[in-house]
Amino acid sequence: MSAHHIFVVDDEPDIRETVKDILEDEGFVVIAAENAEAARHALRERRPDLMLLDIWMPDLDGISLLKEWAEDGDGLPCPIIMMSGHGTVETAVEATRLGAYDFLEKPLSMAKLLLTVERALEADKLVKENVGLRRRTPLVHEPVGRSAVMQRLREQVKRIAQHDTWVLITGEPGSGRETFARFLHSQSGRKERPFVDLGTSALTRGNAARELFGSEENGRIHYGSLEQAAGGTLLLDEVADMDLEAQGQLLGALDTGSFLRVAGSEPVPIDVRIVAATQRDLKEDVQSGHFREDLFYHLNVVPLHIPPLREHPEDIPDLLNHYVDFFAAHEKLSYRRFSVGAQNFLRNYSWPGNIRELKNLVQRLLILGAGDEITLSEVEAALGNTPVVSVQPVEGMVSFDQPLRQARELFEKAYLDYQLEKHNGNVSKMAKEAGMERTHLYRKLRSLGIEIKERR
CATH class of the missing domain: 3.40.50.2300 (Response regulator)
Incomplete structure (x- = not known):
């Protein structure tokens, strides 16, 4: 530690x-x-x-x-x-x-x-x-599922965590890459130190060095992600989105084991475990010239592939129960159970958005639905891009036994979450349909803790 x-x-x-x-x-x-x-x-x-x-x-x-x-x-x-x-x-x-x-x-x-x-x-x-x-950062929990593939993955992560090696996590969007990265951190000797999630798509040309390494300006110090994660774990989320300039800057720091802040003069040692995650095949990106081969071998010390949800559908009932309990406990939503028919239908659904889609579906059904049981028709309506509000009475959307501000916030969350799903994270299309300015919409999403990147 x-x-x-x-x-x-x-x-x-x-x-x-x-x-x-x-x-x-x-x-x-x-x-x-x-x-x-x-x-x-x-x-x-x-x-x-x-x-x-x-x-x-x-x-x-x-x-x-x-x-x-x-x-x-x-x-x-x-x-x-x-x-x-x-x-x-x-x-x-x-x-x-x-x-x-x-x-x-x-x-x-x-x-x-x-x-x-x-x-x-x-x-x-x-x-x-x-x-x-x-910011709606997920609580660290053991990845859910009793299937053979999930049991094998959990044991593999526990073994990896005992060694301070770097890990490359691959898998489709929403499959649980960040969950496994956080689980890895929680099982390691660095678990008491920070876990920093850096979305590399934010490393635009010109600002990558400042975001990674920090800066010294007029005697003031801005600490970059590598220092914010000092002693802990840095997750490079969607590492394939880094441009070649940022890749080169990161590689130089990894090679020397230290870096200079922008406008700084003193080298700062690197003390982090780096976990990289991507939905793309980095070997193909290396061959096409979009990703540096030397950086790929730095990051790919231990590969960990997370399968899509359709490859372990036997875990769906456990996942549904887990997220019902989660939202009931942490967002004070009313507890509802999935009917047998709804569960069977969802076991045979293809889940293009994987576990993230399942989590969002559960949250939406708990916010907008009414009654103790979530029915098959309710699930079909939600997955058919038909808002659940259209088949529920207005009073069933949210509980009336709460302050107006809290009820309004729950409705706004559900509405904006639905719009993001409908438009696949395209904020321009969403703003047009919602009748909002983009800047006002971004501000509202941030205030409600809704992450746009999750839908992309």
Whole structure:
């Protein structure tokens, strides 16, 4: 497991060394700095997981340094615990206002210091998890299914996870590539560290280096995906979409084991497991000249192929039950069961969108349907691109026993989810039919946590 990195910034050598020794005894990796300039330099070398920052220092006080980082476009680089032997209530209030996690008075109680550090790291972890949930990041769970193929895949992933090797996951859209990547991370020694999902289609020409490696501009540091995932796992989603320039930049970093931020001068070491995922055949892309052969062999250390849902239909009943339970628990939707006829029909359905299509179907039926049982006719209507609302009474679309705002949000989610499915993720067509400006539509999708890339 990769240990947490902590920066200790204090102008008193005895305090620096004492705190450093105690934290190292607890298994942390500690870097000490004696003033604000040394702290800035340390940040250029590595992004820490937490910082202990003294207030009174000879070159610049800690509050001013905290304010400098707080006003940066990227915000504070990590959770920060302030320390002072001459603190006041006003100073502590100002530090908290600027985003500091806590304020410790000197002389330091080492027991309180360790407890505060542990709580700050745990709070930061929870914040990141909550951000992921708001973006509708799937909760990590063991891939569902009792078929022989799913049992074999789960065991294979558990074996791979014990080795810090890179993995190339292939499979059709919606087949569960990201689920298996997250499951791999959760089974590995890096599971307590970040999991960062980078959609490589966002690496447009000219910005790839900044997104991957970060940048240093006017003394301010923007951390790229490789540093955000430090100690953990970086998923390169749809890696085949990377242009050749971005491929070359990534390959150079992988070859040397380090990279330079844009406009930076200090090399930053790479400490991540890279998992690449794609729906395309990279060997064909290599032959056609669209993907670098040397990068392919870097990424394809261990190949893992996820079969389409139509090749293991015996798992469909378990998947239906799983997602009914999931949405009932996490989105407070009413529990409904699939009738035997509906389940048999879905076992014989071709599932072009694979597990993602099944998940979206379950969510739609729970939001728009009424009654304890999901019938065959209801399922046929939903899969036939006929909105379920057309065959249900208005009062059955959402529960009336909830606040208007929550009911409206559920309807908007269902409506926009249906429109995305209908137009295969084409936002222009969707905006035209919905009668919305594209910019307003994008804003609405983000506010509801609906990922457009899932439909493509």
